[in-house]
Amino acid sequence: MAKVKLSESKINKIKEICASFGNKPGEAINVLHKVQGEFGYLPAEVQEVIAQELNVSVAQIYGIVTFYSFFTMTPKGEFPISVCMGTACYVRGAEKVLDEFKRELKIGVGQTTPDGKFSLNCLRCVGACGLAPVVLIGEKVYGRLTPDGVKDILNEYRS
Amino acid sequence: MAKFKMHLLVCGGTGCNASRSQEIAANLKSSLKDNGLENEVQVILTGCFGFCEKGPIVKVMPDNTFYTEVKPEDAIEIIMEHVVKGRKVTRLLYTDPENKQHVADSKHMGFYKKQMRIALRNCGYIDPQNIEEYIGADGYTALAKCLGEMTPEQVINEIKLSGLRGRGGGGFPTGLKWEIASKNHADQKYVVCNADEGDPGAFMDRSILEGDPHTVLEAMAINGFAIGATKGLIYIRAEYPLAINRLLVAIDQAHEYGLLGENILGSGFNFDIELRYGAGAFVCGEETALIHSMEGQRGEPTFKPPFPAQSGYNKKPTNVNNVETYANIPIIITKGANWFNKIGTEKSKGTKVFALAGQINNVGLIEVPMGITLREIIFEIGGGIKGGREFKAVQTGGPSGGCLTNKHLDTPIDYDNLIAAGSMMGSGGMVVMDETSCMVAIAKFYLEFTVEESCGKCSPCRIGNKRLHEILEKITKGNGTMEDLDTLTNLGRVIKDTALCGLGQTSPNPVLSTIENFYDEYLEHIKDKKCRAGVCKSLMQYVIDQEQCVGCTACARNCPVNAISGEKKMPHFINTELCIKCGACIEKCKFNAISIC
Numbered sequence: 001m002a003k004v005k006l007s008e009s010k011i012n013k014i015k016e017i018c019a020s021f022g023n024k025p026g027e028a029i030n031v032l033h034k035v036q037g038e039f040g041y042l043p044a045e046v047q048e049v050i051a052q053e054l055n056v057s058v059a060q061i062y063g064i065v066t067f068y069s070f071f072t073m074t075p076k077g078e079f080p081i082s083v084c085m086g087t088a089c090y091v092r093g094a095e096k097v098l099d100e101f102k103r104e105l106k107i108g109v110g111q112t113t114p115d116g117k118f119s120l121n122c123l124r125c126v127g128a129c130g131l132a133p134v135v136l137i138g139e140k141v142y143g144r145l146t147p148d149g150v151k152d153i154l155n156e157y158r159s
Numbered sequence: 160m161a162k163f164k165m166h167l168l169v170c171g172g173t174g175c176n177a178s179r180s181q182e183i184a185a186n187l188k189s190s191l192k193d194n195g196l197e198n199e200v201q202v203i204l205t206g207c208f209g210f211c212e213k214g215p216i217v218k219v220m221p222d223n224t225f226y227t228e229v230k231p232e233d234a235i236e237i238i239m240e241h242v243v244k245g246r247k248v249t250r251l252l253y254t255d256p257e258n259k260q261h262v263a264d265s266k267h268m269g270f271y272k273k274q275m276r277i278a279l280r281n282c283g284y285i286d287p288q289n290i291e292e293y294i295g296a297d298g299y300t301a302l303a304k305c306l307g308e309m310t311p312e313q314v315i316n317e318i319k320l321s322g323l324r325g326r327g328g329g330g331f332p333t334g335l336k337w338e339i340a341s342k343n344h345a346d347q348k349y350v351v352c353n354a355d356e357g358d359p360g361a362f363m364d365r366s367i368l369e370g371d372p373h374t375v376l377e378a379m380a381i382n383g384f385a386i387g388a389t390k391g392l393i394y395i396r397a398e399y400p401l402a403i404n405r406l407l408v409a410i411d412q413a414h415e416y417g418l419l420g421e422n423i424l425g426s427g428f429n430f431d432i433e434l435r436y437g438a439g440a441f442v443c444g445e446e447t448a449l450i451h452s453m454e455g456q457r458g459e460p461t462f463k464p465p466f467p468a469q470s471g472y473n474k475k476p477t478n479v480n481n482v483e484t485y486a487n488i489p490i491i492i493t494k495g496a497n498w499f500n501k502i503g504t505e506k507s508k509g510t511k512v513f514a515l516a517g518q519i520n521n522v523g524l525i526e527v528p529m530g531i532t533l534r535e536i537i538f539e540i541g542g543g544i545k546g547g548r549e550f551k552a553v554q555t556g557g558p559s560g561g562c563l564t565n566k567h568l569d570t571p572i573d574y575d576n577l578i579a580a581g582s583m584m585g586s587g588g589m590v591v592m593d594e595t596s597c598m599v600a601i602a603k604f605y606l607e608f609t610v611e612e613s614c615g616k617c618s619p620c621r622i623g624n625k626r627l628h629e630i631l632e633k634i635t636k637g638n639g640t641m642e643d644l645d646t647l648t649n650l651g652r653v654i655k656d657t658a659l660c661g662l663g664q665t666s667p668n669p670v671l672s673t674i675e676n677f678y679d680e681y682l683e684h685i686k687d688k689k690c691r692a693g694v695c696k697s698l699m700q701y702v703i704d705q706e707q708c709v710g711c712t713a714c715a716r717n718c719p720v721n722a723i724s725g726e727k728k729m730p731h732f733i734n735t736e737l738c739i740k741c742g743a744c745i746e747k748c749k750f751n752a753i754s755i756c
Contacts, residue, residue, distance in 0.1 A: 024455075025455060026454050026455040027455055028455040028456075029435075029436065029438055029452065029455050030435075030436065030455075032438070033397060033436055033438065063457050064455075064456065064457055067440060067457040067458065067614070068437075068438030068439050068440050068458075069438070069439035069440065070397055070398070070437075070438035070439035071438060085359070086359030086360050087359045087360035087516070087517070087554065087557070087588065087590045087604070087605075088359070088360040088514075088516030088517055088522070088590055090604055091516075091517045091518060091590060091592055091596055091601075092517070092518070096742070099741070103719070123398070124357070124359040124441075124608070125358075125359040125360055125361070125362070126173065126398065127173050127174075127356075127362030127365045127366075127399070128173050128174040128177055128211070128362075129174075129211065129360060129362060129514060129516040129522055130174040130211025130212050130214055130516075130522045130523055131174055131177060131178070131211070131214075132516065132522070134177075139400075141173075141176075141177030143174075143177060143178065147743075147746075148746075
């Protein structure tokens with residue numbers, strides 16, 4: 001993975017977030033939530049700073065980041081697409097919708113388009129099972145989606 | 160609330176919210192203002208009504224008129240017709256699928272007739288962001304009763320007597336759990352609300368938190384009083400931003416009213432609640448894993464004992480209960496254990512909330528008394544199978560549960576009967592499947608989930624489930640042998656017996672129950688290399704019926720790999736070697752000329 005060079009101001013921002021939680025190791029998950037909210041993802045270099053501030057090993061922070069699916073080490077696209085693969089969506093054809101997104105964007109799950117515009121992910125149940133199959137783009141929810149509708153939705157964001 | 164003549168309740172649950180219910184509420188409000196009615200009619204954004212299939216919902220009180228699939232543009236008509244002229248907007252009323260008649264109010268809808276709302280009593284009824292509405296609905300009277308008139312022992316006895324069992328899945332008696340925690344002495348104890356609803360297809364906890372957050376706060380305070388804890392923590396998924404927001408608002412309001420914080424209601428009892436955020440790990444629903452996650456570590460379970468009641472969060476006695484369990488507590492205290500324990504079956508008291516989803520007409524959230532049958536739920540409340548197709552199976556209990564079939568339709572549902580049938584209550588997911596679902600593929604789907612979510616700590620779960628998944632993959636590819644079936648069963652049993660936590664001990668359930676109930680389907684995959692539902696792609700071939708095909712070329716034009724050839728107005732052919740079995744041709748054919756065999 002390419003090395004990310006963190007600017008002084010970014011390092012200070014991370015330190016600030018750690019300090020706001022009292023630099024306590026027990027707050028690691030809250031710190032990671034906040035930092036990911038700030039930077040969009042958690043590259044190794046960011047984890048190193050956090051580990052130093054909380055006075056734990058980098059391995060421990062890395063262990064947490066990779067354990068929870070909410071944390072990511074790769075940057076998401078400008079418009080992150082999440083296809084719900086909960087059971088309700090699955091039995092109503094979510095897999096076909098996902099395949100269509102893959103075909104349209106020419107990327108796989110967990111990848112980002114080369115222009116950085118879209119990234120594709122699966123998630124488990126957003127709790128809107130009445131609208132199954134459901135896709136989230138950013139925070140916007142698209143319900144009762146069919147493979148045919150995928151192109152139109154992407155076009156909303158392409159222009 | 161008395162000064163308003165009429166209330167317009169707009170569903171603000173996640174599903175309806177996604178269908179622009181906020182806009183509907185705003186349009187209703189502005190239209191009321193245009194007509195000078197803003198002081199007579201109130202618009203309230205409530206929690207979930209449960210009938211998500213036909214959302215967004217607008218309900219008019221006091222006459223219970225139930226408008227479905229409302230669009231923001233419909234707001235003016237509702238105000239001008241219903242509110243101003245007193246005439247119902249019939250085109251927005253729910254239509255009974257059987258007799259095609261409009262149903263005037265929710266009391267006469269099949270979806271609600273057999274329901275009994277205890278945990279969901281305030282969802283879709285009050286404004287969750289307004290503590291006064293909760294108080295107006297008898298909120299916080301249970302806490303006042305506990306603090307003013309009862310001793311902690313009496314509270315625990317009342318809960319024990321009610322027969323309430325944990326609604327998160329395990330079904331452990333709640334009163335007993337509280338009693339154990341109360342008997343362990345320490346300088347600090349904790350009350351934890353498990354709101355890490357990770358079961359895909361279940362959304363009851365989220366609906367309660369979004370629709371009635373104060374109930375959970377009140378119950379946690381009662382729990383704290385009963386076991387001698389002054390701190391409460393809610394462990395909630397970060398994926399539930401709306402629920403988090405409403406909880407934060409509710410906690411602030413409860414502080415302002417002196418219902419949380421120090422010296423609550425002048426009783427000398429202190430209790431405070433904080434939120435802890437999950438980060439997407441199914442195993443964190445298990446209480447020991449949840450506690451580790453709250454401590455900022457990987458959410459890996461540990462062996463019990465010690466139980467959390469002995470050594471939990473920060474090594475202090477901790478009582479963990481699920482959201483729905485808590486939602487039952489205040490009403491048990493106010494109405495009494497003897498009211499509650501008359502509902503339900505001998506060993507499972509009260510009601511259960513189920514998230515009804517899948518191939519069913521009325522998808523939504525329902526609450527029914529224990530002891531109701533699957534038939535009543537699926538065919539009466541759920542309105543039967545979508546598109547008039549045949550019922551095949553119902554999966555209860557999420558990834559840890561099993562698939563039940565026709566022969567179980569008349570079994571009264573409770574904790575023990577579901578386990579006896581090879582499934583479990585779980586948190587209450589209920590996914591209905593018809594003949595378009597392949598049971599082998601469903602078992603594989605669930606295993607995929609457990610393999611991904613296994614924390615990796617114990618080998619039966621980490622390795623065993625992976626092997627189960629590989630064998631299922633092999634069968635769906637058409638390479639299975641009869642020996643594989645035996646291996647699945649044996650390995651499944653070993654995992655159940657030896658895994659460390661609830662996740663591993665239940666993960667083989669979908670496999671074992673589908674082998675038990677759909678043995679024929681496994682046989683077909685293995686011996687005949689056939690998938691009757693047409694789901695397992697490797698076992699299918701697409702064929703164009705030469706007599707039905709009119710040569711419209713729609714299929715050939717839509718085939719992504721150019722596997723279809725033929726002259727215009729002449730029957731077409733599929734080159735099976737090129738075909739990737741994507742199904743695009745079937746969807747485009749207007750003449751039903753393409754079939755899978």
